[in-house]
Each structure stands twice: as C-alpha cells, then as structure tokens.
Amino acid sequence: MDDAITVRLSRDEALVLGEWLHRRMNGDDFRGDTVHPGERVALWNLAGGLEATTAEIFAPDYPALLDAARDRLVGGGEMDEPLDAERLTALMEPYSGRWWIAGGRALSLFAGRIWREHSDVDVLVLARDLPELGAAFPGELLVEDGRTGQSRPWTGEELTPGPHTLSFAAPPPGPPVQFVLGAAEGEEWVFHRGSGRIRLPFDRLGGRAEHAGLTYLAPEVVLMFKARGTRPKDEHDFRMTVGLLKPEARRWLVSSLPPGHVWVPVTAAL
CATH class of the missing domain: 3.30.460.40 (Beta Polymerase; domain 2)
Known part of the structure; x- marks a missing residue:
C-alpha cells in the first residue's frame, strides 16, 4: 500500500498488545454494533501481524512469558524485604x-x-x-x-x-x-x-x-x-x-x- 506506515514495537510490547487485542476481539462488545466494521478489519489485521511475529504465544509457558513481559514494561521487580x-x-x-x-x-x-x-x-x-x-x-x-x-x-x-x-x-x-x-x-x-x-x-x-x-x-x-x-x-x-x-x-x-x-x-x- 502506498500510504502504509511503520510502527516499531519492542517484543514485550508486541506480546502484551497482542494478548490485549485477542481478549478484546473475543468480547461480546467487539461483535456488537458499537464497533464499526472498518475498526474490526483494522484490528484483525493488526492482531494478525502481531501473531505472526510473536512465536511465544505457542510456547507451553506462554502465561509466564506474558507476565514477565508485562512486568518488564512497567519496571517490575521484587522488594528487598517482603512483608513479614x-x-x-x-x-x-x-x-x-x-x-x-x-x-x-x-x-x-x-x-x-x-x-x-x-x-x-x-x-x-x-x-x-x-x-x-x-x-x-x-x-x-x-x-x-x-x-x-x-x-x-x-x-x-x-x-x-x-x-x-x-x-x-x-x-x-x-x-x-x-x-x-x-x-x-x-x-x-x-x-x-x-x-x-x-x-x-x-x-x-x-x-x-x-x-x-x-x-x-x-x-x-x-x-x-x-x-x-x-x-x-x-x-x-x-x-x-x-x-x-x-x-x-x-x-x-x-x-x-x-x-x-x-x-x-x-x-x-x-
């Protein structure tokens, strides 16, 4: 497409965004009248592109990989001393x-x-x-x-x-x-x-x-x-x-x- 644009995402961002899109697109409101058909097509295309680049979604430990990606995006870490x-x-x-x-x-x-x-x-x-x-x-x-x-x-x-x-x-x-x-x-x-x-x-x-x-x-x-x-x-x-x-x-x-x-x-x- 002549008017195509490029958006750069980190692998963590792609993994987390892809998961969010998957949940969003499987919700009842996504299939209702509140979402324009053009919006559905745009999100389907985006989700498909993300899925094609994130092989982690097929890994048996995908939930742990997803949690780790979310934590890295917000700078997650452990406390020095947990609550006693x-x-x-x-x-x-x-x-x-x-x-x-x-x-x-x-x-x-x-x-x-x-x-x-x-x-x-x-x-x-x-x-x-x-x-x-x-x-x-x-x-x-x-x-x-x-x-x-x-x-x-x-x-x-x-x-x-x-x-x-x-x-x-x-x-x-x-x-x-x-x-x-x-x-x-x-x-x-x-x-x-x-x-x-x-x-x-x-x-x-x-x-x-x-x-x-x-x-x-x-x-x-x-x-x-x-x-x-x-x-x-x-x-x-x-x-x-x-x-x-x-x-x-x-x-x-x-x-x-x-x-x-x-x-x-x-x-x-x-």
Whole structure:
C-alpha cells in the first residue's frame, strides 16, 4: 500500500498488545454494533501481524512469558524485604477489632506477586473501633494530621477518617506500620468523602491471602483511593492489577471513580 506506515514495537510490547487485542476481539462488545466494521478489519489485521511475529504465544509457558513481559514494561521487580506476615499478625494480636492490609501491599497480596518496593505497611481500622485500638496499644501511638503534617501523642480522643493517621511512637521491628481510619455504618464500610454513596458490605470489603494468613482491603477499594492522587506508583499499581479484577469489582470501581477520571475508560473496556 502506498500510504502504509511503520510502527516499531519492542517484543514485550508486541506480546502484551497482542494478548490485549485477542481478549478484546473475543468480547461480546467487539461483535456488537458499537464497533464499526472498518475498526474490526483494522484490528484483525493488526492482531494478525502481531501473531505472526510473536512465536511465544505457542510456547507451553506462554502465561509466564506474558507476565514477565508485562512486568518488564512497567519496571517490575521484587522488594528487598517482603512483608513479614507472622510478625504483623503477632503485633496485631492484642487488637480485637477488624483490620485489613491496605495500600500497595494489599494489591500485592491480591495479585500474589510483588512489583515494587513499599516503604511502610498501611493497616485500615474502623474509626468506631478506636477504643479497642487504644486498649491494645495504650500510650504507644502518635496521631498525625495530614492537613498540617504535625504529629502528637494520641490520648484516645475521637479521630476523623481521612486526615488522621496513627503510627507507633517507638516503631516495632520491620517496616513502619501506619493505621488509616475507615468510616462505617452498620455492617458496611463507607467512603468518608461525599454523600455516603460509595460503600461496601464488610463481607465484600476484603480478601484473604492464604499464603500469608492476612486479610487485605478489596483491590477495587484500594484503587479508588489511589485514583485521588495518581502518583507514578499509583498508576503503576493500577496497571498491574486492574486486569485481574472480577467484572463486579470493575463495575464498582468505574462507578466509584471521579467523573472523567482517566482510569474509567481503561477499566470499562476490560
């Protein structure tokens, strides 16, 4: 063709893009009226060209090769020190309230692999369970106000989900532990911002990493929090996990993201 153009891709990019096209083209929406016939032809031609150049798709270990290619594209690697689950479980043993691993470590527990380093351990506890937290760690915690950046000893007073976090005045061995606070109504977690529309029942709020013996915050909830900042590491975490979410979790995330957020079309298209 006289008007042909050349697009250069790395082998990893070709492998990952080819897999995405394969999933996209086998979805119901691709065969519906929302895709123009010309778009179908263009994507079929692109997928065929990628397939012809990536012999890895026929390898018996193709899933592992694909995962490795995805990790290389986002600079994936292992943490120097993985989360010490036994040490954290022992630390939290005196606390009688609900708690979940949150933040980036929750996503790693959900995915079953680690792709970046984490500086601390975020643990979500309910603000209404603060008396139990104070009883478990009397006089041991500092409260930080995210609005001012100032820390002071926590004396058991009520705190607000969002701006307030708690940490140990004398950190125990291992990565620093930070307690983040969640709001709740009855048997539901409720996002502390807005009208209370964004919520989940407790039986859907977490998952269990059996290999670590830890309960983690639902990945769609973690991503919803991360969407408010979209730092480079948050974008990295999103790319590594959004494709692993179940359809129900993806729908919840789309409905909970800020209107017009760049993650909405990416999540909705999966």
